[in-house]
Amino acid sequence: MKKIFLFIFLFPLFAFAQKMTVLKGTIKNKNKQPIEGVSIKYNNTGTITDKNGRYSIKIPFKKEITLVFRHISYRTVSKKFTAKSRNGVRFSITLASKTEELNEIVIKDNSKNAQGVIKIDTKKIKNVIGANAGVENILMTLPGVNNNNELSTQYNVRGGNFDENLVYVNGIEVYRPFLVRSGQQEGFSFINPHMVQNINFSAGGFQAKYGDKLSSVLDITYRKPKEVGTMIDLSFLGGSATFESPFFDKKLSTITSFRYRDNSLFVNSKQIETNFKPIFADFQTFLQYDASDYLSFKFFGNFSLNDYNYQPLSRRTRFGTVADPLELIVFYSGEEKDKFLTLTGAFSTEYEVNDFLTLTGTVSRYNTQEEEHFDIAATYNLGEVDSNIGSENFGEVEFSQGIGSQLNHARNDLDALYTNAQIRANYKIDDIQIDFGVKYQKEDVRDRIREWEIIDSVGFSIRPPNHAIKNNQPYEPFEGEIVPFQNIRQDNSVQINRISGFAQFSEKLFWSSNEIWYNIGVRSQYWTVSKNGLSSEGQFTFSPRAQFAIKPNWFKDMLFRASGGWYSQPPSYRELRNFNGEINLNLKAQKSIHLVVGMDYSFKMWGRPFKFVLEAYHKDLKNVNSYTLENVRIRYRADNNTTAYANGIDLRLNGEFIPGSDSWISLGYLKTEENIDKRGNISRPSDQRIKLGILFQDYVPTIPNLKAYLNLVYNTGVPGGSPSYADVYQFQDRLRDYKRADLGLSYVFTDANKRYESGWLSKFKELTFGLELFNMFDIQNSITNTWVRDAYSKRQFGIPNFMTGRVLNFKIGMKL
Known part of the structure; x- marks a missing residue:
């Protein structure tokens, strides 16, 4: 004080x-x-x-x-x-x-390690192999970070869901489209890997200067160009072009990039036969003007268009056991046409008052315009497969357990506009640093929901399970009206006003000969929600947080740290909306107590540098807004009637297993459960018990420009979800374990270490050819279940939706 x-x-x-x-x-x-x-x-x-x-x-x-x-x-x-x-x-x-x-x-400065922040080498972005190569693909090799959907860039961290992660680009919070329900609709990540300069990631226990979320922070900084350059990447999946240059004696700099992606190569490798014509494109630019050594102006802009046209034709899936195999055959008619248009603009000013004080002011606006339109009819046959090896009909369907059809219809439209203004201050003298800031944000969401589903089995329509009129078909005639199995019709016009602020104090000092760093801070938010003229009472959260680290003066290079606090997540629009599209104006913020302890141990093995990182964590959650998960669509109960917990341990070893090539191995254990309406603990949808990730890089000693990159991921199965209107306590079966291996080979013709003075290669600063083999062992991984009903036995079968198979991709990377 x-x-x-x-x-x-x-x-x-x-x-x-x-x-x-x-x-x-x-x-x-x-x-x-x-x-x-x-x-x-x-x-x-x-x-x-x-x-x-x-x-x-x-x-x-x-x-x-x-x-x-x-x-x-x-x-x-x-x-x-x-x-x-x-x-x-x-x-x-x-x-x-x-x-x-x-x-x-x-x-090097150890402050990032002391804060529990992982600083990722940006060079690895180009090398990590994956269906969605980029920053998130690197995160998914880390312990505690999970995702079973290679077509999605969204991820879970230590038992949280997709909506609990903070993502910043140059200090601007990044938002995702609301209506996306399938990973193949996403296209690519908001973060452009060709523009990135710094990547910092925290899996929990983060500082008060970061926003109000429960799980993690990904903090991205785009770079300021120092020289003129053009980068071009081309592959069977799409391409990108990035231009960067300083102007006016390096006072003005710009980096601009255009990207295009086509996921049909992956979708066509799945078990569903489709006509698929997607258009995923975006444009990003970052400009900085240094008016003086102390005053600079920055602008960041983004335009993104995902035009998703999907026409399923047929599907054949075999599942079950060796002794009792089943087969689902589906014939489709109809199509889905979705469009997601997002725009982001942000302007900031940074002023260095003196050597100690820096002020930053930012105004930004985010707009998303989304259309989800589909009419898809599916006729299915669920049959038993002859498993008798000596039978003439071995492997063929011998008996149909369920025959029926269903029709899904949607005309959903959403338009959301987020506007915010914030000011931050950073004061530092010697080893003392003080940060504080305040932010105002207004969210205006217009949402129109028209969605229904009709389920038919052998000529009669299945009524909703909660319907009051009893239906004894086909044994007795039914004279009541035919109603959809589920029907949602809502028009929501919601406005949310938020004021948030933070203050934090940190210091580095010595105790005896031991180096110590600590941070204490507090964050708060006040918000109100209104819908169609009705307003809620204002709500307030208070979130104190602290971090402590000590680096003993030992012969061994070790760092110990602990962090924690009371974290709150005020509800976003998607959290306010329940299964039926209704808005709970008075929904409370979800709250969590975090406790994280860890250590870093840097050492040499085989004469090369290595680092071992260990972290153990516990989260105690209340006012939880429980949800169901289907592919990447989250649907909330919006009632705060759940408590939960998550605990686990993460380990990571990284270093030069091969001289000159940095690789790592990560292992994580997680257990997370929730108690809905005080009925007892069950696994949460993100309860991924074991996670093993390996990122390995190698090269041919006699041909050092020929490099190999291997990305291995093993995750134990998560709960497979439940049918609509079903009791989740009765559906706790898990999906099969997720196993995936991606291999990349590249040959570097020229780069910073090997330049040509003459010939055609002299025109390139970098030139690389590569081959990528995704899912090299062609393992069938499932992301969720499709639920098919047998009308006679009243049973519902969970048919796994398998992800992409083996895919070969060729790519070229060049820098001029």
Whole structure:
């Protein structure tokens, strides 16, 4: 508290401080012992190290100086240095005695590790193999991050669902379309991997400066170009073109990209025969203008169009057991036409008041216009397959258990407009940092739902299970009206106003010779909801959070950390809407208590660097808004009548298993259950118990430009869901385990390490040809169940919906 008052009273002095920054570090010998009395000097300014080998010296900002490190027993070292960070710089070296050679090392800032944030190398984005290659594809190799749908970029983190993850691009929160119900409708991720500079990911226990969600944060920064360049990628799945360049003596810079994708290669490998004509395209641009060294303006824009035309023709699926095999044959008529148009625009201004204080103001607007129109009739036959090996009819359907049809109709339209304005401040002096901000957001959603389903079996229509009139067909005639099995008709005009803010304080210090970092903060939000002229009472959340990390002064490089707090997730529009499309104006925020403890251990094995990361976590949730999941469509109960918990442990080992190639192995265990209406605990839809992910990179020693990339994922099965109107407590069977292996081969003709001065290759800065083999073992993975009813036995069969089979793709990457 004293430090906060000190900041308030001394702020006028800081505003006129010179443009200086702090350089600090530790100086040791080859035995990792600190060296006392080392002189560090430039011009007429200098200092010496203390008994722990530590030093601190102020140096000019953005000005080249020559630092001289001198000690009577060690070799003198001169180092040219330009401080590019106003927030302080850390530089440490190992001095050699006068009879040894100098071994210089630079100690990188450990603050990200201390915060429990994973910083992902952007170079891996191009190398990771997957049906949806990009940032999310890397996340799915991490422990605690799960997804059984290779056509989707959405993911679950530590027992949460898709709607519980925060995604930022240059400080702008990213939103997804509302009505998407199938991964094959998504096209590609909002995040353009060709524009990315930094990737930071936290799987829980994150700081107060991030928003109000329960599970994770993905923080993306797009890069500021330093030179003119054009990147072009082409493959059987689509292509992209990215242009970047600085202008006006590097005061203005722009990076712009266009992408196109066609998922028909994957969809045609599935068991459903279709006519599929999708158009997935987007355009993104990021501009930055530096008016001075202290003032800059930034603009980010995005236009995305997903035009999804889908006409199923037939389907044949065999399932069951070896002793009791079943086969489902379906013939379709009709088609589905969906369109998802999204636009995002954001303008921000960043002003460095002085060396310590930076202010950032941002205004942005997001608009999504969505149409979901389909009429699909399906006629099915569910039959028993002859499993007698000696039979003449072995493998053929010998008896039909269920014959029927169903008709699905939808004319759903949604238009949502999100507008927000925020201001943030960052104050840093030495090892103390204070962040605070406030944000206002208005959400205007217009939603029209027209959706019904008719189920027919042997000539009579099946009525809804909750219908009051009894139907004894075919044994007794029925004279009542025919009604759909399910029917939703709603018109919602919803406005949500939110005011949120945060403040947090962090500091790095030493306790004895141990380095300590801690962060304490609080976040709150106030919001109101109105629908068709009716308004709710305002609601308020209060979310305190804290993080602590210690790096002991041990011979072994280890870091220990703990984080936690009270997290809240005020409801979005999709959470406010229940199964029947009705809006609960007074729905409360879901709440969760997080506790995360972990450690990082960096070491050398086989003479190469490795890191082992371990984290254990527990979440206690209340006011939970339980949901059902079908493919990627989430439908909420909107009643807060559920409690839940999640706990688990994540392990990751990464390093150079092959010299010069970074790979990793991750393993996670998760258990998450919920208690709906106090009926007892059952598994949540995201209860993925075991997760194993391997990302492996290799090359041919005699041909180092020929590289191989292998992505292996194994997930145990999740609950398979339940039919409409069914009691979820009676449907707890799990889907089969998810197993997938993707292999990529590439040959690098030229890159930064191998340039040509003449010939046709001299025109390229980079040129790579590659082959990708998706699902190389052609494993049938299921994402959800299609429920088929046998009208006579009243049984409902869960027929697995299998994902994509083996697919071969060819791609070319070039940079001009």
